[in-house]
Amino acid sequence: MTGYRMTAPELGRDELITWDMATRDPGQILATLHHVDAVHGAYYLLMHMWVGLFGDSVISMRFPSVLAASVAASVVSLIGNRLFGARAGIIAGTLFALVPALSRYAQEARSYSLVVLLAALATLLLLRMLDHPRNPWRWAGYTLALVGLGLFHVIALSVVAAHTCVLAVHARHDRSLWWKSPLAFLAVAICLAPVVLLSRSQVDVQLGWVPVPDGWGLLTIWWDTFASGACAGALVVLALLARSPRRAGLLLCAVWAVVPAVLVWLASQGGVSYFRAAYLLFAVPAWALLAGAGLSAVCHTWKTATALLAVLAVLCLFDQRQVRQPFDHDGPILQLPLDYRSAADLIRKHHRPGDAVVYDREHVWKLDAGVQYYLRRTVELRDVFLQSAPRDIDQLYAIDCAMPDRCLKGEQRIWLLSHGDDDPDPFNAINQRQADVLRNRYTPSWSRSMAGMTVTLLVRGAEH
Incomplete structure (x- = not known):
């Protein structure tokens, strides 16, 4: 899905910045980050190495995002399998792949697909750690995933709100989680403090153009986050049908789907707005997981589930074509591509x-x-x-x-x-x-x- 017609859209402004930064030497990149775009520094350094190996063609620069989105679909399926069963997991991964916004950002030379992958991976590692909470290596893996997530986009760390809820549920049976969890989060905060402080000093310049959202924006943001009204509506309806005897799994996905958007909306009521659909893309896996659980609950056979997935794919076909238009990567922002x-x-x-x-x-x-x-x-x-x-x-x-x-x-x-x-x-x-x-x-x-x-x-x- 994400590789289909990946060269059709021209490079957008942000992708051109990626090209410019990736073709600088590491010293120039680090010097630039002291003035602007520190929040994307890890991505620029990664792309510098990638472009050095594979060149700066459109396919080359976008391919890391394609890979990240593809792996993210697998991780979503693995999470769904652990929380709601094998069928729900496969359906969740398929629904995730059908979301037009996933193709939109998987075909862009920016960090958003990698952020989605790291948010999903951190969640999977959290669940694996909770299987053996006394294993320090699993704690280390989870902590490093959160550090990586913060390095690629600080706002995505709001997924920790969902993780905290699950940790609190499990802490009733394992009291060591009450001190291990804060210790892990403290380690993440210490590692990310320089990036957070530096990017905070640059935020007025970089995000001054983003409008402060009103109350209605908290509802309409999902249209843009999914890049499809039909897809957003279908996944929300299916998510409301989600059922599972494992209430902790439903809690994790529900908080992950909704709370980060609310937190970012509240943070945007001050002097600077962070409320952009691209910044909330990391919540899409949670909606796919809930929708996968909902579709699995109402469809008792694979034939019925497959038919409904096919219907959803047809409903999203127009929006899938739209995200592959020549000027889609700049059109919504510029209004004049x-x-x-x-x-x-x-x-x-x-x-x-x-x-x-x-x-x-x-x-x-x-x-x-x-x-x-x-x-x-x-x-x-x-x-x-x-x-x-x-x-x-x-x-x-x-x-x-x-x-x-x-x-x-x-x-x-x-x-x-x-x-x-x-x-x-x-x-x-x-x-x-x-x-x-x-x-x-x-x-x-x-x-x-x-x-x-x-x-x-x-x-x-x-x-x-």
């Missing part, structure tokens, strides 16, 4: 040696990185107004030169890439000081509009 690939193809087709380029950097959507990615290793263009590349200043975005007239080198042709596709004057989209300099020396020869951007060829004087 950017067709980097077509822009690069156009430049490649008409390029001449000595051409230069000017990027609209008035916006923060990585137009320059997107076009550079799809041009890499084929066309070299001097970035006319670039003063400092992101990797040179340990940041995510470039800095343009303060005096644009001194940055021109007498190029005969300049490609101007600007946001928007409905303005007849391409100079209106860029920094006005840059626009004035270009107007005085260059004339637009021709323009082509594509999704979200315009490519204009400027020629010196009237040589067009």
